[in-house]
Amino acid sequence: MSMQTQGRPTAPQAASASTIETISGSRGLLQHEDLLFEIGTPETTGVDLPAPKGVKSRLGGAVRKVETGLAGLSEPQAVRHYMRLSQKNYAIDLGLFPLGSCTMKHNPRLNEKMARLPGFADIHPLQPQATVQGALELIDQLATWLKTLTGMPAVAMSPKAGAHGELCGMLAIRQALIARGEGETRKRVLVPESAHGTNPATAVQCGFIVDEIKANKRGRVDMEDLKSKLARTDDIAGIMLTNPNTCGLFETDIKEIAGLIHKAGGYFYCDGANFNAIVGRVRPGDLGVDAMHINLHKTFSTPHGGGGPGSGPTVFSDALAPYAPVPFVVKDEDGLFRLVEQTEGDAKDSFGRMVAFHGQMGMFVRALTYMLSHGADGLKQVAEDAVLNANYIQARLKHVMTPAFEGFCMHEALFSDAFTADGIETIDIAKALIDEGYHPMTMYFPLVVHGAMLIEPTETESKAELDRFCDALESIARRAAQGDETLKGAPYLAPAKRLDETRAARKPVLKWSPPEPEKIAAE
């Protein structure tokens, strides 16, 4: 029997949640929470530090004049503050997170536990290498997994995220061209118009010029357009191609593309953001790839953390391996692991150092933990289940929504907005999903599909979860097809209604400022 029998049993009363106003601004379990600066004071603290002794300063007068004035909170206040804020967030641990091209899969808790072992979390990047042999061995093991899974001979571990991995790959291409004496002449990089924005941005960051190539009607690279862009070859640096591509499709002509680029004297950079679709089933090294970054925070389950940290190790072909950045780990004949940190000796052709220290160790621990958990057999199943789940969604929704392309997809299903009635847009469908308890899919990307909706369920969803999601989206899609205007106001049930982004950008308020004195006096 429940505790409820101790008092008066409750019974449902008729009232609509939306009509109830509260004094506190909270709504049941969802607590209202002001900014930290509105509830704390600079004198309040949640740490107990010993009093300074008053030792004579050795700052030589280079001292701070105006104090920070930053508000503090006691521990119970701070815990509540962030706990309350956390409840305004959607998360994978709450439900399906079908954000296409982001691979929002379950983040195993064992990963978190391992990353917090003092032998990993509490070691300094510059302590003597003899005292961190286990860390170097871990990096070496992870490197072996990455090289084996991709079929590539070398890997740079230091890139801090996917886009940083792209930078790593393109800098290696730049360095290889310089070594060939063609650094100044080969500046053109081909990038499909469907590419993630980081691709063209990265190319330009490395001093290249972007030349867009078109997609064909099947969502792949238009080979005729590619060939026309290769009519001139002496200025070609390479191509940046995502595979499986941003339409969730495998580039059928990938080997021919690689061949054409190589024949033109360029290099093939592959964006590995969608590696989850093929891990254990296809090795990019067998496709003619020269460089590819791997998002450990996608395929290998390290958490996204609300926007990072990521980790973007970048694998290289033999052609680019000599130009990879420092540092890297080598195993010497005596069995000891050693960091090569300078561009000399083993690394004399390296393009240099991209970042302080040795990469995202905390993410390496999580990724290796995940790889060991799944093993070679499990990772193959990961790819197959990810692709199966996406195709299941496509099959269940293709009668009510418009698949962007014919045939099976890989790990994500892509729909256009062709099925919607006039006036109803992709954003309305996305926001209506929020009311159903789901994070929206990626919307308006890739750019080559009108009103694109890109749905990536990942392999960590059960069939029951997929069915529940499809039921919800199917119902919204029918309303969209019928021109249901109520969709325009969605979400109705989220912690916030649609936000005014135009206002935010017009006169940006990027930090909290104390209320002006006259306002305080008037209150």
Next chain:
Amino acid sequence: MRYLPLTPDDRSRMLAAIGAKSADDFYTDVPKAARLKAKIAGLPDHQGELAVERHMTKLAAKNRAASAGPFFVGCGAYKHHVPASVDMIIQRSEFLTSYTPYQPEIAQGTLQTLFEFQTQVAALTAMDVANASMYDGSTACAEAAVMAARVTKRKKIILSGGMHPHYAAATRLLCEAQGLTVAQLPVAIDGEGALASAADGETACVIGQSPNVFGTVTDLSGVAKSAHEKGALLVSVFTEAVSLGLVIPPGEMGADITAGEGQSIGNSLNFGGPYVGLFACREKLVRQMPGRLCGETVDADGNRGFVLTLSTREQHIRRDKATSNICTNAGLCALAFTAHMTLLGGKGLKQLAELNHEAACELADALGALKGVEILTPRFFNEFAFRTQVDAEAVLAMLDEAGVVGGVRASRLFPDGHMGDVIIAAATECTTADDIAAYAAALKEII
């Protein structure tokens, strides 16, 4: 397989619903020669939690944790105490397993903490505006340099001689890839002030670091003034965020852009990453900033809310014309920073900074009193360089045998220099009087 919910029965029912015979049907676009039938060779099969935990624990046990004994390593990453509640907060699933807040209606938690983070970073650095984080201090520094070139439309970047060499390398790499020229002043322990005469009419920015890699603190106000007279910007860099509780911050020195490492507040050492890059600038430069920015607005009901804003600077909108290619940044590390800073408060931060400074002063007194030790850093916060006349690598190895991790040998960072006998040592609030006594006693035996 514990992370895969589909059962064999689910799989066959789903394949039937799709109209496929097996998963192989989904891979027919893959060139035949590249289709792997069997699992990839040379890697082990799946293992249970226990076996994996055993493997990882064994690797971890081969490393010496900073908390295991007296520990004095700094140079860009610092051993500080992180309150237990910080780790609890960042392990909340709603923060840990959420994505970049593209859907603000269901990401107000992340967005409000980013707004708090930006406010804290702006106040800490005494700058007008801060972004929502970069990967780390070194990449933030590189981005600051190329931003200065965009702002001034000039191509020359000048680095101080006391800059962390990793920061200098990362900055040089990105700048040179973009056709900028980078000059660095000769390596010097107290060389930041020399930047005052370095800028000319073609200089985009001078970049100074305080405290620098040798621990030297410098008021760069004069450098700012002379740079501005030439139409150049001052980029001020720091690797020890705690120092700003006590040391003159970038904004008070007249810096136009500041880039720094935020690891010291809220984040563990993690062998070098993940960390959190802090990036702030003057308000008029905000539209040239790299990275995410969180701004205040209202929702359809008129309630205050937060969104990612000024996205027209960014790669997903501007593509090849973006200010940077950065996408994923250091969100969760920024949250750790914010939670720790919230626990400290302004007063607590200052007190923490004082404790750090005092620990370093006491360490310098104890080591400086030894015959043969020369303290080289003239003004310092919690880190300084000293010389012993004995090869630093040998000294550190012998200290290690005595249980003391004594610092960083300067020759690891400056292999070409004449710093073979120089050690850079840091002390923090974690350093005890016993630690300092153990260091001095061990060093006395060695030199």
